Amino acid sequence: MTSAVASELPAELRGFREVQRLAYACAEAVAAQLKPGVTERGAARMQREWLRERGVRDWFHLPFAWFGDRTAFTNFRIPLQFFPTNRVLEAGMPFILDMAPVHKGYTADIGYSGCLGPSPVHNRLLADLEAHRELILREVRERRPLREIYENVDRLMVRQGYANRHRAYPFGVIAHKIDRVKERRFSPHLFGFGTQSLKGLASDAVHGHRDGWSPLWSPYKFSDHPPRPGLWAVEPHLGFRGTGAKFEEILVVTDSKDPEQSAFWLDDDLPHVRHWAEERSA
């Protein structure tokens, strides 16, 4: 089985990388069009339409947009609050675009943080996310239990002075598995989540439950196992007094013995990674 997976991966990975790039291109295109007065619903619609025009028919989840203190999930109690509202974007406000399109059977799930105008706080949060990207990769390669990595991410956030906002996600997840999705003519969604993807996640959960692993990476006992090979959409989310920032991208975990090959980020040419590189060279 191992060899089969290894031979299939590169072609498959290319498909995932393409859809992830497409999603980030969408985020950048929509972010460039955001101006004062746009609502979260408007921004979500812009993402939907942009991706539809480029052939996206199904979703892992529908696009989200959060503005202002909603980027830090202030007072989020129930999952319905994730859905875009009529909150209006104003100058100086941070925003997050989050979308998970399915394209040609491949899924991506990305998060894009930006700010309308300069904001020193937002810049700081964005810069501090880099340490989390490094920490997660390092510790996944060390094959530490997911729960322990989660706690270390949490600790780093506290040390940086932030609140852990992925705690507000369903099950407090920092990441979840994604997979290929069968393309159907009819692809309904349920509470914003594509039914095909939910089906995949559910079957993973059932299998995983038998073997002692979970497709959700959470602070709970069911994540007390080493990283499971596959594709994980990882989304550390920092919150700091009404400002939030996150990235979300795909981490590839394999069962290779070589540490470099055992885990790697699917793509290193993403907006936030480029941003850090620019900051360093500046």
Added chain:
Amino acid sequence: MSLKGARERWVRTGGIELCVAELGDASRPTVVLVHGYPDSKEVWSQVAERLADRFHVVLYDVRGHGRSTAPAPLRGGFTLEKLTDDFLAVADAVSPDKPVHLVGHDWGSVQSWEFVTVKRTEGRIASFTSMSGPSLDHFGHWIKKRMRRPTPRRVGQLLGQGAKSWYVYMLHTPVLPELAWRGPLGKRWPRILERMEKVPAGDYPTSSLPQDAAHGAWLYRDNVRARLRRPRSDAYAHAPVQLITPTGDVFLSERLYDELGEWAPQLTRRSLPAKHWVPRTRPDQLTAWIREFVMANEGAAAGAAARRTEAKGPYAERFGGQLVLVTGAASGIGRATAFAFAEAGARIVAVDRDAEGTARTAEMSRLIGSPEAWGETVDVGDEQAMEKLAEKVATEYGVVDVLVNNAGIGLSGSFLETSTEDWKKVLDVNLWGVIHGCRLFGRQMAERGQGGHIVNTASAAAYQPSKALPAYSTSKAAVLMLSECLRAELAGAGIGVSAICPGFVNTNITSTARFAGVDAAEEKRRQKKAARLYGLRNYPPEKVADAILRAVVRNQAVVPVTPEARGALFMSRFTPRTLRAIARLEPPL
């Protein structure tokens, strides 16, 4: 003459000789200070001294006051129109080609409102700082609005201010006020001020007081009735306004300024826990705010001020520019508190043993609105280190306005298992840390004599006995009692003391807590378990920080924060037996 180093000159206008005093370099921005009733320009002496190093400070005796001559006849000689003539004459004399920054207190502020809202002074005023003196026109509209649609709340506001204005009616009676001022009232006034307003004795009031007060009665008689009956409808400020509201003012209600934003488009609000005579009782704070406001509105510097992150937290008007010292500021409640004060625009001194953490707290504080923030690495239990810190803070940053003694460590384990070493450690940080903080910084506050506030972080464990936390609870109970005693002692100095009792808050105190009488592995396990339980409870330290700021604003004595802390406080009063029974339970660790 009590204004040290002042250059005096006389300005003639409309048959009156005004006594004008100047301090500081005349090439600097000009700040004109206008005094109120029954004062003379000497009321500003302390503020003027402090402003003189950066500005060209100008004070003048209003006509009929101090050494200026009085109009004859007095009736009709004190109208706002004539006072405006005086102001323009002074401004032209001291700063002929640049607009001046105006600062008014009491009647000085009332007349300055006239200056800043009439056409003919346009371009002569760069900014206006108002304290304890509303515009009579705005006041007139305020009353009319409440008379026209008298809801219960509005009637209450009317009656409240009506009662506070008793002296205005008195001053409208003929002859009697003059007789009183020249007789017994004039003689006793300094004592009354000292007792009622806590105005420290000194160069004020001056010997001209009975004369000033008698003349000044005409300020009221010439203007109040006329303006309140027919307020101008075009009284819009043509310069940026900074409004400083003393919250304990017995003459003016805070509600008067609710609708001020309509009249003054560029309005900055400040509030100060003090009584009416703030130029005497709070010169440091006033100087800081005036300086900041003048610099922000002074040509070239204006751009720089605008670029800075603006503090906009809910308490920005109260804490803007104040100096706040927080211990244990590298994490948890201390860090959240530092951030909350920073968001309100306070200057922050973050103190902790953890150097990296304090530096981070200071850095993030600057990002969210603190004009200046510093990190200091000190162990609060170390007396010498704390003394050094107090000295450094006083000389480099100034006297602390708000002190938050928050640093603390946890210790769990039965009494018989707790070693003397453990006891020492806990008491050193939790109790002695607070004692050192209160002793050193509290003394500085008291000696300055301009108020302040001390917050001590106790714990719900202070009144909730438990067999699992004997040492910790004892130290916290001591902090609670210390706070209450200190509150009684410092009340006279205008310094408030609050004890905060948070309860179970999700901070890392659990993962660094000592567990007495168990080995290292078991201790690690219990730390993790406790951290997990606190995490499940998930009460955020930010909410405690909010409670701390609120406690300072309201000067609350004991503040339980979480519901369980409130419940325990209630039970400690009404069903202490139940609490004692709970104390026997084994904690789930």
